[in-house]
Amino acid sequence: MEGVLRCSEHDLADLRAFQAQMYGSGSRLLDQERADWLFSRHPFRRSDEPTVWICRRGGKVVGTEAGIPFDLVVGDAHYRGSWAVELVVDPEWRGHGVGAALSEAHRDSCQVSGFLNVSPSGHRLLVRRRSSDIGHIPMYLRLVDTKRVLRWEGVPRAVRLLVLPLVAPGLRLLDTAGGIRNGRTELVPVDAFDERSDTLWQNVSRLYPAISRRDATWLRWRFDECPDRHQYLRYYVRHRGRLIGYLVLRRTEWNGCAALSIVDYLAAPGDVSRLLAAGVRIARQLDAAVLLCNTLNQRARGALRLSGFFRRRNQSIRFFAYTGDESLLRDIQDPTKWFVTSADSDLD
Numbered sequence: 001m002e003g004v005l006r007c008s009e010h011d012l013a014d015l016r017a018f019q020a021q022m023y024g025s026g027s028r029l030l031d032q033e034r035a036d037w038l039f040s041r042h043p044f045r046r047s048d049e050p051t052v053w054i055c056r057r058g059g060k061v062v063g064t065e066a067g068i069p070f071d072l073v074v075g076d077a078h079y080r081g082s083w084a085v086e087l088v089v090d091p092e093w094r095g096h097g098v099g100a101a102l103s104e105a106h107r108d109s110c111q112v113s114g115f116l117n118v119s120p121s122g123h124r125l126l127v128r129r130r131s132s133d134i135g136h137i138p139m140y141l142r143l144v145d146t147k148r149v150l151r152w153e154g155v156p157r158a159v160r161l162l163v164l165p166l167v168a169p170g171l172r173l174l175d176t177a178g179g180i181r182n183g184r185t186e187l188v189p190v191d192a193f194d195e196r197s198d199t200l201w202q203n204v205s206r207l208y209p210a211i212s213r214r215d216a217t218w219l220r221w222r223f224d225e226c227p228d229r230h231q232y233l234r235y236y237v238r239h240r241g242r243l244i245g246y247l248v249l250r251r252t253e254w255n256g257c258a259a260l261s262i263v264d265y266l267a268a269p270g271d272v273s274r275l276l277a278a279g280v281r282i283a284r285q286l287d288a289a290v291l292l293c294n295t296l297n298q299r300a301r302g303a304l305r306l307s308g309f310f311r312r313r314n315q316s317i318r319f320f321a322y323t324g325d326e327s328l329l330r331d332i333q334d335p336t337k338w339f340v341t342s343a344d345s346d347l348d
């Protein structure tokens with residue numbers, strides 16, 4: 001068959017051969033377990049076929065795009081969403097409308113599509129196809145072990161001389177104050193998310209105007225059933241005996257230093273600072289020098305600042321979205337409405 005079609009099991013071998021040609025045979029994108037988890041076992045999928053599209057020309061696969069379903073909750077309404085990922089066209093076939101046709105097929109499968117981490121050529125395609133440029137998903141950084149970070153040779157001399165005397169004592173004060181304020185905050189390790197996260201979701205989701213569903217069903221799929229599940233540190237966060245949120249972290253590296261990254265979190269805006277303080281505590285226990293967090297969450301900006309996080313200007317992720325639904329357009333174009341973390345799309 002020619003043209004763009006939904007990938008069936010008969011197309012899988014051709015798709016894998018095409019991807020090996022595009023990305024190299026060692027690429028993570030060829031990992032079948034990962035692909036099954038993302039595109040065939042998603043709890044919000046609407047059919048048993050993988051959420052992957054391919055384009056054939058002369059019988060050969062010449063392009064592909066995949067979608068990771070999400071359920072976008074805007075006020076009381078739910079919209080079928082899909083994060084567009086893995087869009088690639090054979091260089092010999094670029095400039096012939098294959099990318100646009102794949103994008104079209106993906107868009108037709110949902111009510112709102114999202115794009116994170118867009119390449120320059122992807123950017124041109126999205127702008128031409130009337131996707132909205134929502135802006136950037138900022139990356140925030142919190143120093144945990146200032147001395148260790150400053151040993152990194154890339155730190156400019158001026159920063160080295162200023163940061164140590166000024167910032168380090170400030171952060172220590174913040175930690176002490178946080179320790180007193182959040183003294184009754186407790187971290188409960190989670191092996192598998194349970195119905196407690198449904199209650200949390202019901203209480204908290206309405207405080208965020210545009211958020212993808214983060215209930216127990218999604219959390220189990222996203223973290224407990226993920227092929228990388230052993231890398232995630234999962235916690236419920238309780239304050240004075242009450243569940244106020246959850247935190248998911250993973251170890252990573254930042255400029256040669258051991259780091260910890262907040263992959264996902266959820267709490268009422270007023271409780272986010274308690275979650276962040278708990279994250280700093282975990283980072284310290286695990287001997288991480290910095291704590292990182294990619295998030296678009298206008299309601300948490302104050303909490304991030306007051307918890308000692310600063311924004312990395314040159315490290316943020318471009319965010320586009322598209323909807324054909326006029327009534328939804330104004331909401332999705334407004335970056336102040338969105339709640340996004342590294343757990344959305346395939347960012348993490």
Ligand SMILES: CC(C)(COP(=O)(O)OP(=O)(O)OC[C@H]1O[C@@H](n2cnc3c(N)ncnc32)[C@H](O)[C@@H]1OP(=O)(O)O)[C@@H](O)C(=O)NCCC(=O)NCCS
Binds near residue numbers: 095097099120122124
């Ligand atoms: C981004 C990418 C998928 C676009 O695929 P593509 O098949 O070349 O996309 P299209 O053909 O639909 O559009 C590309 C260009 O060809 C032009 N074009 C499309 N159909 C055409 C036609 N029939 N005749 C002449 N030009 C045409 C478009 O106007 C567009 O021009 P522009 O980029 O200057 O605006 C491809 O460049 C790619 O694989 N890049 C590497 C991976 C990547 O960056 N993926 C995106 C991740 S977000």
